[in-house]
Amino acid sequence: MEPYLQEFHPPARLLLGPGPSNVSPRVLQAMTAPVLGYLDPHFARVMDDIRAMLRLVFQTGNRLTLPVSGTGSAGMEAALGNVLEPGDTLVVGVNGFFGERLTQIGERCGARVVQVQAPWGRPLDPEAVAAELRKNKRVKAVAVVHAETSTGVLNPVQEVARVAREHDALTIVDAVTSLGGIEVAVDQWGVDVSFSCSQKCLGCPPGLAPITLGPRAEEVLGQRKTPPHSWYLDLNLTQRYWSQNLSYHHTPPTSMLYGLREGLRAILEEGLQARFRRHWRNGAALHAGLEALGLGLFAQQGYRLPVLTSVRIPDGLNDDKVRSALLNEYNIEIGRGQGAMAGKIWRIGLMGENSRPSAVFSLLSALEQVLPREGFEVAKGESVAAAQRVLAEGDGSVAK
């Protein structure tokens, strides 16, 4: 029998890579609800609920807040493609793989892209962004990655948004890895456009890209001289459907939206601030445990994400063999390095459901078994003990 005719029963992995992360049963269950037509009044309720909850999670009052019908990269393209017109100037902060992606997509929009670089593993310098804003006249927007998934670095988005506003440029924030895990305060920070994905700290399967545009960005949208290149991602068209009149644009991905509704509901039940504390606490425990194993953290201290931790691969260790052993023997997935960091770092995600002590202990214990076999000696038991000590210190002492 052909393989495709057989049943498929995937193993239950602990997904500690850069995403997707594990999805809670309640979200998967919600996705099995009967599909509704896109004009059904009951479906309108799903849309209303999602928009209301996305505003809470983005911490914004923005009218134009909705999930784009694609993955996080579609959200990035929607953000840039709706704001930029050919010939516009875009300043992009680049200290990792996704800063480069912002650049590439910005260029496909026909924009002149000016990069403000920082080394991978270090945060962006808002002062360097300000310098480019002084140098380049009429910059349309500044785009920056909040949580750089390729390096585990937290960028100072709030400060970048401040300097952008001083120079009358919009701020576009990639919150793909941060939203729902660490604070993203769109209105308070003065962010004009932000987008994310469903499969990381929001705890849903991949396939949707929440996006929000503030009044200044909506004004830019309304004053475009040319339509966006992409009809599918044209927010002027999409929002007509998502707003009250349900004007048909494209058929929304019903089951994914059921799942997103349930994932957002779980977030609000937990409470945003409690959820952020949980992510910071477990991230700190992981960091302590990895250092107790003798591994070095890649991201600069003070700018380390709790949701995505980058670890230097010790000299002589075989990247593939360690990750394969974790996957095949322990059912644990961790991420490989991207781009220039391939073979040099691992990327460990603690996102949504998976930001919990048991996930931290499982990974550290498995590494204690696997690393020595590959030639890297560790002191047994110390990593879990170190993580436990951090967790015992409780919420208050975990430095953000």
Place this chain on the structure above:
Amino acid sequence: MEPYLQEFHPPARLLLGPGPSNVSPRVLQAMTAPVLGYLDPHFARVMDDIRAMLRLVFQTGNRLTLPVSGTGSAGMEAALGNVLEPGDTLVVGVNGFFGERLTQIGERCGARVVQVQAPWGRPLDPEAVAAELRKNKRVKAVAVVHAETSTGVLNPVQEVARVAREHDALTIVDAVTSLGGIEVAVDQWGVDVSFSCSQKCLGCPPGLAPITLGPRAEEVLGQRKTPPHSWYLDLNLTQRYWSQNLSYHHTPPTSMLYGLREGLRAILEEGLQARFRRHWRNGAALHAGLEALGLGLFAQQGYRLPVLTSVRIPDGLNDDKVRSALLNEYNIEIGRGQGAMAGKIWRIGLMGENSRPSAVFSLLSALEQVLPREGFEVAKGESVAAAQRVLAEGDGSVAK
């Protein structure tokens, strides 16, 4: 309590609109399988299986066959955006809403679009396409909708592909409403690019757009002078992930792909030809039943789709009230008219799971109750009897 914090339990509708259609429990169940990372070897199997099955369903050997991570409209944009470059000439057959959409998206790609029109409700004339191909030098592609969802008309795709090839133009076929319900023979018909969606005759929830590109289209892709406007829908990048090397592009929508795999598996278990016969038979039964009710079919005889039937709304009947009564009293959704046909026709889908006698009988029986109340008299029982007679005639006598 805020509505969004409450549980959501949608009613179980019989979805007889233009899609989404009802999804079988086995597909919804498959979507609840544990999420895997996009580099997991078990996930690579899902991808291989999907590509193998999509080739069987598109009836093609095309290497570049994969599901785009978006809805059918994203498939349309991927098809046009990868083939067309600014300044190219595109001939579009337009006899409905989706021909117009091909035009709009073609224009966003920077193409010069030449329309070949036919009245809504009538098929396109391949000879008229040939005339435009003679008139316009160096036409890059001809785009045509196979099953026009806005009118219920089946367009003569095979003939259009033949004249396009004679003029050295690519043929792009929108198979959104046809794939999996009626024959789409990509290789035999000489179609270069075809795309579809997951939520109609493939029997899955909305969110994926299967696409296939033949050798001539791949050559065009390889010889582009400029990259496609859309990075997200750039098939040169996407196929690198979907082919063997798993080069990261964007995170694929895991759960949706599990569902698509299961939906395709169900199709192959049934058998393509048996499935097409089922769709034609139930479509014919519906047509007979509607005519027995005294309603007029909108699409020209001989070109009526079995999967999407357009019905003229009799003078004096209130469109909204009839559809609302069907929805609220009988849990049956039918589609309203689009664009110029709003208020003038209803659109009734019999797709995938829903192409079955019981769905036909349910709708006809409900219409027998609702129409007289709104002032349109019908002979009770005759419509179901007419449908039953067609079904009793068996496969052989159903005209395609």
